[in-house]
């Protein structure tokens with residue numbers, strides 16, 4: 125059995141297949157040793173440099189005269205994330221968060237702000253962060269209350285962000301703050317905030333996975349008018365437009381991990397003998413992975429469908445993005461669990477690839493909208509398709 129049957133990629137163009145395979149190979153052969161040599165749970169600057177050197181950040185950022193555009197297609201974003209995740213989850217995360225943290229700037233920043241920040245991000249000199257979640261506002265973004273108080277032409281930010289990928293090591297953050305108290309989702313504004321701003325500090329938080337994540341504390345942090353991304357009080361739309369692009373690609377990250385788990389299970393079931401025959405000859409084993417392979421491919425097609433809908437300009441795209449993220453992240457969890465069942469004890473040994481995937485695969489069912497939130501979005505489309513809520 126091969127987990128790389130050509131027919132599974134029949135819906136992709138030659139260039140897309142090549143991109144996927146190149147990213148997988150690069151992650152396995154070149155990026156894994158760099159990730160392993162880096163500090164666990166912190167931004168790995170060598171990994172950022174390697175991603176830049178192999179022009180992966182060049183897929184996110186495109187120079188446009190003396191300005192910059194966010195040029196990545198959703199399908200390429202998904203294929204890069206799947207390929208990297210199948211070979212090296214840390215490389216995948218470093219790539220993805222650079223995109224997530226910078227997309228609000230690319231999409232809604234002033235040309236001057238883009239000129240100031242994007243070149244360093246493109247060269248991998250520093251990391252970006254997307255700072256939305258707060259201790260009292262995770263799933264419910266409308267409850268967000270990091271205060272932005274008017275100060276001359278700009279604002280001063282006071283409050284706390286938590287579970288922010290790449291914090292506190294990032295060089296620049298896109299920060300969502302409350303400009304109008306009591307206005308729910310309508311009173312939020314997005315800002316670009318350099319990490320060395322006076323009054324901004326942070327600390328790392330440790331998770332079960334080696335994902336760099338931390339807390340940020342804002343004490344009267346000054347932000348000038350040209351640090352506003354988009355319009356005042358319209359920050360929610362900036363965040364949602366970003367998630368429309370990135371949510372299907374979280375599904376792609378999950379698919380990459382599921383395929384890595386399947387790789388391990390198939391290899392082991394071919395090699396390991398028990399009761400006088402290879403494990404693959406026990407139908408309980410081969411059918412377990414046959415089911416997983418079919419469901420992972422189904423999830424993958426949902427991911428690619430959502431990405432192509434986004435690229436075709438279909439709006440709203442949230443229903444398709446929610447289906448893709450929900451199904452892919454849930455099946456990836458099962459794929460990793462099934463692979464560990466097939467490998468037995470060695471899959472649980474610290475340092476084994478499956479032990480690593482077991483820790484990594486859990487978080488995507490929570491971030492960028494927990495599975496329950498994705499179901500809410502899908503249900504709104506079913507039961508209230510004509511309202512704005514169906515978004």
Ligand SMILES: Cc1cc2nc3c(=O)[nH]c(=O)nc-3n(C[C@H](O)[C@H](O)[C@H](O)COP(=O)(O)OP(=O)(O)OC[C@H]3O[C@@H](n4cnc5c(N)ncnc54)[C@H](O)[C@@H]3O)c2cc1C
Pocket residue numbers: 253254255256257259261262263264286287288289290331335337487490491492493494496497500
């Ligand atoms: C590895 C990792 C990286 C992250 N990176 C970032 C980042 O870069 N930037 C950022 O801003 N945030 C980030 N987050 C935070 C993440 O987005 C939040 O954890 C997520 O939005 C959920 O918020 P919460 O943890 O506060 O859970 P809560 O909002 O407290 O929800 C807890 C649980 O309640 C249930 N629930 C909530 N609402 C509903 C509902 N309407 N219906 C049914 N059930 C519901 C769900 O099961 C949910 O998991 C990251 C989190 C992790 C784990």
